[in-house]
Each structure stands twice: as C-alpha cells, then as structure tokens.
Amino acid sequence: MFYHDKKLQYTVRVDRPNPAFARLLQQAIGGIEGEIRVCLQYLFQSWGSRGPQKYKDMLLETGTEEMAHIEMLATAVALNLEGATNDLKDQMVGESPILSGIMGGMDPRHYLSAGLAAMAVDSNGVPFNGSWVVGSGNLAADMYANVMAESTGRVLATRLYEATDDAGMKDMLSFLIARDTMHQNQWLAVLEDLGGVQNALPIPNSFPMTSQPNEFAYTFISTDINRPEAPDARWASGPSIDGKGEFTYQHAQPMGQEPQLAPPVPEGYAQQEQMAAGPDGFIEKVKETLF
Amino acid sequence: MFYHDKKLQYTVRVDRPNPAFARLLQQAIGGIEGEIRVCLQYLFQSWGSRGPQKYKDMLLETGTEEMAHIEMLATAVALNLEGATNDLKDQMVGESPILSGIMGGMDPRHYLSAGLAAMAVDSNGVPFNGSWVVGSGNLAADMYANVMAESTGRVLATRLYEATDDAGMKDMLSFLIARDTMHQNQWLAVLEDLGGVQNALPIPNSFPMTSQPNEFAYTFISTDINRPEAPDARWASGPSIDGKGEFTYQHAQPMGQEPQLAPPVPEGYAQQEQMAAGPDGFIEKVKETLF
C-alpha cells in the first residue's frame, strides 16, 4: 500500500509560463515514452512477479518513485498554463527554427477540458493507453522492456530540455534525465544479476534449445533482391551474441508452399461466384436451393 | 520497394484445425508482441534512419522478412478456422487445466466479420494500434525497443507452442521461435557494433553528462517505508553498468516544495467558491459582475 508526502520529490519551478511548452510536456506524462507508462509498468511487473523476492521488491520501489515523477510533470504543466500574460509567440525560444516550428499553440483541451491543468494524454491529446504497460512474466524480457522505456524516455527528456530555455524547467528536466540514467543502469544490473546477457539469451532461456531448429536461429536473412552475398557485418558472421551459435548468411527464399485455402463454407455467405470455385462442387447444391 | 513470391517463407501446415487456437494465434499477428508491430517498427526505423547506411539497410531487410511472418500466421489462422468438423472441446490439448481453460471458444468475429480468416487484431479482438511502432531516431534506444519486441515475441511464441499439440503448428512455431532467437542476437549485435553496452549508456550518449546532476544519476532510491538501509543488491552499490558512476543508496525524501497553483482564471469557469480562495481577491470584482 502507499503513502504520500505533500512535498514534491524535486523542485518544480517555472520562471516564464509557456502554454505551448505545457503541451510538449504532456508527452512525458501520457505518451508511450511517458511516466504513467513506466509507473504502471513497474508496479504491474512487481505485483505479478514470480521468482526471487528481491526483484519484486525493487520493482515496487521504482514504480512508486515514478508516481512522483508524474506528479512533478503534472505540476509543471499547470504552472506553465497559468499567468500566460504574454503572447505565446514571444515566449518561444529564439533561435532554432525547429523549436519554434513545433510551438504552434497550446493544446486546446488544456483550456476546454481541464481548466488549465494536466491530463492523461500525450502532446497531441491522444489518451494514455493501457496496452503500453508490458509485463510478460519473463524477467529478462521485462528488463529489456524497461531499458527500452527508460531509453526512449531519456531521449524524450533531453529533447524537452532542448525545447525550453526556462531555467526552472531545465533544472527539473535535468533531474529526470539523471533518474533515467540510473534506471537504465538499474534494469541492466538485474540482467547482470541474472547471469549476464549471454545467459539470458535467447529469451526465454527456459525453452529447450532442442525444440527450435537451430539452423535458422543464427542466420541473417537478406530480402534485398540485389544483395547476393553476405554483408560484412557483425550480424552476418562470427559468434552470436549469446555464444550459442555462429552467425551465417542466407538470401531469402521460400521454404514453404503456396497456400491454398478451402472454398468458403455456405454459412459464411461469400458471393456465389467464390463458392463455385470450390474443388468439390458441394456448393452447387447450395446454389440450386438459393434462387 | 517490394516484391513477393507466392510461396511462404516456411511451411504452414495444420493437421487438425482448431478455431480456438486460431484465436490464440491472433496475438502473434495483431498483438503488441506480434508481427505487424515488428514489421512496421523495423520498416519505419529504416525509412527514418539517419547515420550509417548499414543499419538502415539491415532494418529494411528484417522488416521485409517480418512481413512474411505475418503472412504465415494469417495463413495458419485461416487453416485453423476451416474444416472444423469436430467439437472444439474435443480438440483441446488433454492434460493441462491452464491450457484448456484458455480455450473457451473462438473469436466470434472470425466468423461474423472475416468469414473465417485472420484479422489485424489481438487474441481478444482488440485492434492493432500504431502507437506500438517505436522509432525514436536514436539507434541505441531503438535497438533496445527491438530486443524487447523480440523477447516478448519469443515468449509469446513459446507459449503458443505449448498451447497446441498439432504437429504442423508446432513446426511453424518452432521456426518463428528460431527466427526470434536470431533477431534478439541481431539487435544486440548492433549495440556491440556501436561500441558495446557501456559506450551506448546512458542513452542518448550525445547529451552532455555535465548537463545532468550526476549525484542523482547512480542512486538507487527506495520508497519502502520500512527499509532504512541499502539492500545488498547489484543496483545499490558497486560500479554502475555504464562504468561512469558508482551505485549508491538513498531513502526517498522530498527535495521539492509543496506545490501551490494560482487560483482559477475567470474564463475557466470554475465554481465561485474556488475563485474566492484566491490569495489576491481579484476575483471579487468578477463575482460582483456575475450575479
């Protein structure tokens, strides 16, 4: 269960409110790279964790920390939306055409739907979606999902950092960027704790290697119609990353059949002309009774 | 641009059609762990790739291969839906209560909407969602996104393998499981090619380390109200995974303020009682004019 402190985890200060920047911050709240996603992802992974207790505990700790990050960002959005006494255009960062280009205006729903507060949506107003909360029950797969979340999350945070010259916002974002650094390291530390990258692969490592055809398990397949030979690349020759095979090369080629489906069943009500094509003519009787 | 061969990449054979298994296979087509996602993800990453050409090329090759996997699975769904001449219940695998439990029936839309064919949805009929197609423009973040996709994808494939005793389906799934093994290795090979895990971290590695407060960048923060001391864990002491810091421990504590928002602006039409609470009384004039 959970408690709170009314104080924020880290200072949130907006020196010069900017409603257009409030819109950008929404990506870090309700976007696929955002904090609601990592918060719920780590918590659901913890609540469903099976196996060593230490991972369950740690996921709960970091999931709870992420809740504080949503709070900081929601506060930042509200502060950017208030006191907007100057024209948006004047508030935009001066030099970069990229940055002024994305500052086309605030999210109208910040005013219309929320009365100048944060919402559970991304920077285009698309709502947070629960499908992004990944917890597979396989610890290594989940750790890679978490590294991915913190990597795209940190990339997002650095771009937001770049998109403002408000000293308060830069300070808050630099804190979040630092925490993302820690969390990238943290999830990879779990993988090390589990025996390292080689031991973890192929994920899941509990599926018998003998149940997969290993002749396809380390082959780089090229579909490039103009590439007859293997590229000189790390993934086309040499030992595989998991140490359990040797990379080889193959040009894509069909090993399967041309698929052939049965004619439609009568109760599917395809067009008559589709049914007539059936190899066995049983549909003729159906047609006779129809018209 | 693209070409096709009418033959499949690998044989798809269904010995004993099972509409309930067709429903399960949909997860591997239109689910977040499925093949539409990886196909579009690798293709969009390739089409937006900036930097060394070899990564752009390789992403295009593997994205194109994944299209063939969608095709195989769609064919498998159609074959499982036809010739269903026996009761679904009899077709379930015999022993495991978990497996028979999930075999509650086919997806009704396989009949109602698709006439016994595959759809772009998951095993609950929830449509594929384009938000799952991650391409951040940062190569390392994208590689972790890809490892994550192939890890959850291979976990899914092994569970599908477990959920059937149809020899044809097991053969097809074992091929896909092998390809996922390759692709996990392949994306990690790119990370190695980029200089390895240490060099890649923290992602993005192009953001100046001096712009983040490094005192927060390697600290494990515990929110556990009953944990006063550091756990004995890989992520709470010792060198960080990226080699750029030393893990430390801190119990969660507020470093920020208690947030205080301004009273509502009049044109936001909050309740009067909210406005009256404003520290500066400017709302009193507004109220006078209202009633």
Added chain:
Amino acid sequence: MFYHDKKLQYTVRVDRPNPAFARLLQQAIGGIEGEIRVCLQYLFQSWGSRGPQKYKDMLLETGTEEMAHIEMLATAVALNLEGATNDLKDQMVGESPILSGIMGGMDPRHYLSAGLAAMAVDSNGVPFNGSWVVGSGNLAADMYANVMAESTGRVLATRLYEATDDAGMKDMLSFLIARDTMHQNQWLAVLEDLGGVQNALPIPNSFPMTSQPNEFAYTFISTDINRPEAPDARWASGPSIDGKGEFTYQHAQPMGQEPQLAPPVPEGYAQQEQMAAGPDGFIEKVKETLF
C-alpha cells in the same frame, strides 16, 4: 511524492483459484469503472486543483489510497491464475445460469501475454484509456464525476461479489464495497461543504445567469410524437432542483432554420456535380479550367 509499505491495505486471500474469475476482476482494474481510473482521476484533480487547499489535499489522500486498491486486485488476479488444478467448469458457482454463462473461459492473454498475472485492461482485454481520467478544473463538476465513478464502481464490486463464492474473494470485495460507500459520501460531503446542491447548480455557478436564455433553462422538452401534454413528473412542473427556476413543459419544435451550406470550394475536390449546384455559378469557371 510517494512511499509504500510492502503489506497490502487489506488481506487478499483466494481459497480456490479460478482463472475465469481473474478475468472478471480485470474490469475492476482496467475498466472504465475500475481502480486505475479513480486513482489517476483523483490524483490529476489534486495536481491541477486551484482554489482552497483542503480539497487538493484530500484528493491526494484518496488518490493514493486507490493505488492500494489496484494493488489488491492485481494480487487477487495473480492468485486466481495460479494453481489452477481443476477444470474451470467445475469451479463455477453452481446455481445461477447468468453466472455460469459469463464464465466461458479465462482471458487468453493472462497466459499468452502476462504469464499468469494482471494487466492494465478490462474484462474483455480492452486496454485502460486515459480519456476516462476526468478533471475539469471545476470542483463541483469533478465531484459529480467522482460520485459517478464510485457509484458505478460499487455496482461493479457488488456484481463481482455475487459472481464468486470464494470466501477470500468475498471478504476482499466487501472491503472495497465499504470503501466505495465512504467515497460516495466523501465526494458528496465536498458538495455540501461548497454550499450544497442548490448553491452548486447550475454547474459552473460562476457563469452569469443573465448570459443564458432562462426561458430554456427549466423546460422539459419532449420529442415524443404522441405526447401532446406534459407528463405528471417531478421534472415537468414545480420548482427546479437548483431553486432558481420553475420546471415547465414544451413539445419539441424547431426554432431554427433549415441549414444551408455553401457549395464546395474548388480545392476540396468534391465531385463536379456538387460544385455545379452552387447558387452563384463561380464554379463554372473552375470547371472550364479543369478539363
């Protein structure tokens, strides 16, 4: 910011695991009536709260409590999914055909995607959607949104209570039902604190009554083609609930015009035949230049 205790707010005990009941519980986690929604709704309302501090504080307290309810339900789902050593069918409650009817099977993604754990979805596997998180910035509107959430939430919880005869599950659900009782009372207590129902209406009460045409503000309009006279009903005569008007009756009738839109602009590329219909013929010139 937030802390946690590893213990649950209330005991979660499953005497007889039932994967089909796990599926039903998902509605209380990721459904529109579920706990993720109320948790985020109260927290976002708190984080965006403008006006008296006491409401902001209280919303934060109850939002934090709801997080513990998600945790309880996620634990209950995981426990119902494990040790499923008996046939699902045998585990269903005996007598009611309604209840056995809905127990058609478990959510396949509980196995395929989550490895026997809870997900951020409803009982049909439809993901949680951030659009359900309502915070309007108007405190009275938000309180009604919260009463609504707790009312549909308690209705859901009583139905889940009815759908199981597992003593542990009944105990947990009765706790949640009691908390919903409190929260219904709590949000209505805020309305009382704000001056009561009459004072709050019409929401927002800060919009000038003189800016709306009051002749339409208390009239029950019937669209029933066969109802020429007012019904004998509380809402068709007598004082209005807000005490600011008198209910009257009117049969629906058009007070507006038949709408007439301009012809299509050329750059909208409607069909030529649509353009020719324009009242002013300016489109003729366009057509001449086209072909």
Added chain:
Amino acid sequence: MFYHDKKLQYTVRVDRPNPAFARLLQQAIGGIEGEIRVCLQYLFQSWGSRGPQKYKDMLLETGTEEMAHIEMLATAVALNLEGATNDLKDQMVGESPILSGIMGGMDPRHYLSAGLAAMAVDSNGVPFNGSWVVGSGNLAADMYANVMAESTGRVLATRLYEATDDAGMKDMLSFLIARDTMHQNQWLAVLEDLGGVQNALPIPNSFPMTSQPNEFAYTFISTDINRPEAPDARWASGPSIDGKGEFTYQHAQPMGQEPQLAPPVPEGYAQQEQMAAGPDGFIEKVKETLF
C-alpha cells in the same frame, strides 16, 4: 423509432467564419464531454431501462433532443469552415492571450478528410469512443453519470462561449448552456423522485448493508505521512451524507499481508532463474529436462 424535421432546434448563425473555432467546437461534438456521448448515453440507458416506465420514457425524450444538438454543432462547424477569406490570425479574439494561444490553427483533417465539415472527433482529432457511453443498469448510478456529463458539458460550453466573440456563436452556445442547466436539474429530479440523496446511497442501495464491513464504510483514510490527526473537515467527522453512519478518521495502515505468489509454472516460460526460486524445487526437474 425516429423522425426528423429539416429545421434545426435552434438558430445556428456564424457571423464571421473561423476555422480555428470550428476545431474547438469539435470538443462539444466528439469529445468525452460532448453531445454524441450524451445522446448515445441517454438512448442506451433508455433502451436498457428496467423498472418504472417513466424513466425509460424520459431518457428516450432527452436522448432524442441531444441528437438535435449534435446537428446544431455539426452545422456550426461547417459554417465556420467556409468563406474563410481572411487570415486565421486576424479572426482571433483580440485581448486574451489564453484565447489566442489555443487558436493555433484549424484541424487539418477538416480539410484533408472531411472537405470542410464536422467529424466524429474531439478538438484534437481523437475519435469518439464508445466506452464513454455509460449505462450501468442502476438508475441512481446512471443519474450521477448524467449529472456529471451535463456538468462537464456545461463547463465546456461556457468556455467555448468565452472563446468566441461571434454573436451568432454566442447565441447558439447560450441556448446549449441553458439546456444543460435544465438537464442537470432533470437528472437530479430523478434522484429526488427516487427518494432523495440519502435513500439512494450507498449506490446500489439494494446490496445488503450487512454484507459490507461498516467499520470501513464511513472512515476517512489519510495516506499523508505527515498528518497524524484528523483534518477539521466535513468528511472526517459528523454524520455521513447518507445518514447511515458517522464519519471517522484513520491514518492509512496495512491490514493485509505481504503478498507472495507461487513460482512460475513451466509452461509460462519465465527465465530459468525465476523458476529456481520456487520454494518447492519442483522446477529443478523441469530444468534438467530442458538442457
């Protein structure tokens, strides 16, 4: 069944077309506070109404009226999109920086997808979502859902009123604001008709009070780590709103256990290291057979 009159329920007049305002109006059509939602919500509640006939009838009448409101707004959108002969910027209301800030441009899909007409989306182009149509089968819960819809709806309408200085648009919006006043009163009149707020609570009032633990049913629980004592607030002491209890105060504390899940089942294909952690070692045998 339904009939129509080609005339509108109320005049829709646009004196000075403004495509950016057309975008804002979309929130009142396809947003969660919008007219499609209330129209379908009241109609579905009517069509599924069980119990006294008068409520079913009345819901049908008001649901049908709401259809006319969608029509008025769709007409207003189309009129705002045509004749856009001046620069958008010039058309914006002059003084308020908030209002000019949200007027960043029109919805591009108004041109690209709809040829200058309304769509079933909100002001950010996010499509209407059927999950918003709430009908629980419990009349009191549904009435609170309806009050909430009309409250957030009227708040939205007043903000749109504020965001335009077009006399025609203000006139149309003032009519809709008046109708929302009526409908707030109307749904609360049903609650009065059902015996009033006290009798309705706790919703559902048909669930036995003896089946919930009443010691938790009227207790305000604070999760604030710094609040050891009860706040001086309406919801922490005194009689409960439903008159069936007395508000008390409790600081949050765990009453449940630390949850412990079983180790993963073999067919879930977690990592081997998770399985090894099982308390009973049955997984060892599995591992032996795997590699």
Added chain:
Amino acid sequence: MFYHDKKLQYTVRVDRPNPAFARLLQQAIGGIEGEIRVCLQYLFQSWGSRGPQKYKDMLLETGTEEMAHIEMLATAVALNLEGATNDLKDQMVGESPILSGIMGGMDPRHYLSAGLAAMAVDSNGVPFNGSWVVGSGNLAADMYANVMAESTGRVLATRLYEATDDAGMKDMLSFLIARDTMHQNQWLAVLEDLGGVQNALPIPNSFPMTSQPNEFAYTFISTDINRPEAPDARWASGPSIDGKGEFTYQHAQPMGQEPQLAPPVPEGYAQQEQMAAGPDGFIEKVKETLF
C-alpha cells in the same frame, strides 16, 4: 431536429433468450459493420453536405432510419440477456460445429458493466470508434463508403441470421437484411443519378486529368517475382472501367532513387555514432563540446 415514437420500427421478439447470442448481436450495434456507424455516417454526411439539396435531405432521412435499427438491436440484446433460465450450452444451435464454437459464453460486461443491457461496443467488447464515421465531402467517395458499409453490414446480418434458430430473431434480422438490400440500391442510385460509374471515375472527377501522369493511371503493376508476363485478366488489358484509358501491364520496377536522409541534427539527441556518420562533419564540433 428529431422526434421519436415509442414503438419500434419493426417487431423485436425473442422466443428463447440466449446471452451468447446477445454478445454476437453487439457486432451489429457497435462494430465497424454496425448500425451506430451507418447512423452517424449518414447524418454527418448530411450535416456536411455541399451541393444539390436532394442528397442532403435523403442522407438525413436514412440516417434517422438507422437510429431505429440501433434501437431494435439494443432491445434484442436486452431481451436475449433476460430470463436466461437454461444453460447456455443447451441453447446453442444444434448441428454446426462452427456455430457452437463461437458460442463460448456471454460478454461478461453485459452483466458486470451494463446490468443485462446493450452497450456501444462490438462482439468482443471493443468500443465503437468515431474514426469509422466517413464523410469525405466528395459525394461519390461517400456513396462508395456507404455501399461498403451496407455490404459488410448485410453480410454480417446474414451470418447472425445463420447463427440463431430463434424464430423471433430470424424475423427481425430478415427485416434488417431487406433494409440493407434497399440501402445498397439506394446509394448506387445516387451514383447513377450523378451520371453513372464512368462519369464518377476517377474519384474525385474534379481533379484535372492532365495533372496526373496518365501513363501510370491504367497500368496493372505486378510485384510477383515469378510473373514476367501479364495475366489474362480483366484488369490487365482492354478498356478501363472509367472509359478514359486502356489497361496495360507492367512488372514492378524501381523508378526512384535509393533514399538518403541527412544526418541527425544535434538537438535530436541521436547516438553520437549516428552523428559521426554525417557527410559533412559539422557534428564533430558538437561532439567536442559535449564531453
């Protein structure tokens, strides 16, 4: 504006309630082929109609009729959900394994969320989505969208007809099937009224033919790597359907370049290794300042 009659457009009678069939009927209410979609689609097309008045009027008439169809189906769902006094299994149609296979159970939300009534969702509980409401502003494109809706709608209705042996349900469905027949004819009658298929094509017919490269406008392009020659098919030779060209054949071949994107901009925070690949080395300076 709209009126209603409390009576249904056509009799709805359920002889033998079947909750599993109620679930199937949802596809015809809230599915992409369902009645909410056509109702809103025709109404939005009418409300946005530009050009001859007769089409606007007729779309309004048929959109209003469709509302009555939603009502009939919602009533049918409610009736199928009540009085469920027999086991679901016994109620299934006897002979066809396909049909009994899809009858795995009722939608749990029919009980949990709606109290045995219809919802605005499809047969898998996926909510109605406003993106399905197509109104392009081009009358011919819209008519094809409408034919498509009525075609997939009638296919769905015939499958539902097949999936029940309840005489009341068959009667209701046969009425809807007949109305779909009319509406298919009706929309095609508009195309005839517009001058017929040839005149309408290519849609939009107001775009100058001289602005498209006509050498690509009638060529069937094959991507089949094994098909060097034109198929003997209606679409590969002979006059085009629009009478404005002659079908020809071409094997797919690239006419464009190998795309080459610029290196990442520094403020996009790609990995350093991506930037180093830039052709112009301007990134070197950036890197120097970074570390």
Added chain:
Amino acid sequence: MFYHDKKLQYTVRVDRPNPAFARLLQQAIGGIEGEIRVCLQYLFQSWGSRGPQKYKDMLLETGTEEMAHIEMLATAVALNLEGATNDLKDQMVGESPILSGIMGGMDPRHYLSAGLAAMAVDSNGVPFNGSWVVGSGNLAADMYANVMAESTGRVLATRLYEATDDAGMKDMLSFLIARDTMHQNQWLAVLEDLGGVQNALPIPNSFPMTSQPNEFAYTFISTDINRPEAPDARWASGPSIDGKGEFTYQHAQPMGQEPQLAPPVPEGYAQQEQMAAGPDGFIEKVKETLF
C-alpha cells in the same frame, strides 16, 4: 514471402522542406484513408481469400505495391522535416487562407518521439488502428471496401497536392493520384469480372432472396415529418439498381411494439426502487432480506 529493392518505386524529392507539410502527409500514411490501411487490407484479403485463385493473387500483388507507397511517403516526411532552416510561416503557400490556416505548426512528436521521421499515425497524431483493415470474406463487399479506400485516398491525395507548391512533392503526389486511378478501376474490374453490379447485388448474393421480406427490400423510407409524399428521385420509383425489384416510397411508421423489458434481476444490483416496479413482486422477498 517478400523481397525488396532499396530504390523507391518512384522518385521522392523535396525542394523546400516544410515540417508543417510533413504533418499533413501523415494522414496519407497512418490515417483511415492512408497507405498502411490499404496495404494491410489488400494483404489480409489475399491471405484469407477463398474461391478463385486469380483474385487472391491480384490482391497480393497490389498489397505489395502499397507497401512501396508507405515507403515513399515515409521518406517524404523525413525529407520535409530536415533542413528546416527557415521559419515555418515563410514556407507556407502564399495565397490561400485555407491552406495557411491548416499550417499551424508541425506535429511536436515528429521531433519529440521520432527524431524527425515518419510515424504510424495520422495528421493529428492519432495512431493507425487495425479495425480499419476490412476483409469480410465476401469478395464483392471487399471490392466495394477497396473502391471506397481508393476513392477517399485519392481525394486526400488531391488535397495534399493542392496544399503544397513544392514541385517535388507535387510530382510524387501526382504519381500516387495516378495509381489510385488505376486501383479504383481495378477493383471495379473485379466486380465486372464477377458478373457486374446487378449480379453482385444484393451483397451477399448467396443469401436466398426468399429469406428476406422483399416488401421492405426496395422501399425508400422517409423519416421527414413534413414529407407526406414520395420525392421525385431515382431511389423512390422505377426499377431498382439490382434489377430485382421496383423502388417504392413509404413514410416511416412503427410496425413494432413498444418494448417492455423485465424488471432487474436481484444479482444485478439495480436500485431497490427499480426492482419494486417488477410486475410480479418476486422482488419484495429480496428487499425484505436486504435491510
């Protein structure tokens, strides 16, 4: 299975990059009228095709071609996003107020989430949705779905053509416009190949005409309360388009009953007052036991 050529199907050239136009192009990638939809739609129709092989083959060919169109558009988006060295405003086309109005700014996620590359979303950032991929199993219904897709797609392309004065973009769009011309003709050629419009109708033509009440199958029903007589229109008199009936006219009138649902079942936990209304009083006993 699939191969690729690294070259594009047709040249993609951007003379003057414009990030705001990149946003508009997204509608043609991830919108409902876009290329991902047609690509997947044709491929899924092919993979599920039952009946004559030639249609399956052709759908596969055109689906594969569409993949190349996604590639072209994704490349165009990336090129428009780079080198944005001038103010967005300066880059807008000069004369038309409509066009400058929609050019309010770039999609912020193009920078924040994608690092200046294309995404699987529409021009408002709403993700691609798999529900748009229609394949009904009925060939004629699917062909109309395809004509509709190519018609709305070509309308979109002509509007994009209008919205830019970049010669490179106009060239690329004119190629896509030409291909849409071909594909409209192609799908209608299939209908001709199937025997023509008359033979195909009513879709599905395999459902017995005797199973639908033909007295409702060719009647134009008007719901207009002021239209007592038939309009003089193609769809109200004369032979039906399918040649199987004669159009007639009828004013809408109820042929069904006023629906009456049973009272709520006790386990649905409606309000007590709803249950009391039951005609049979069985609920009284329930109420006695409740309080």
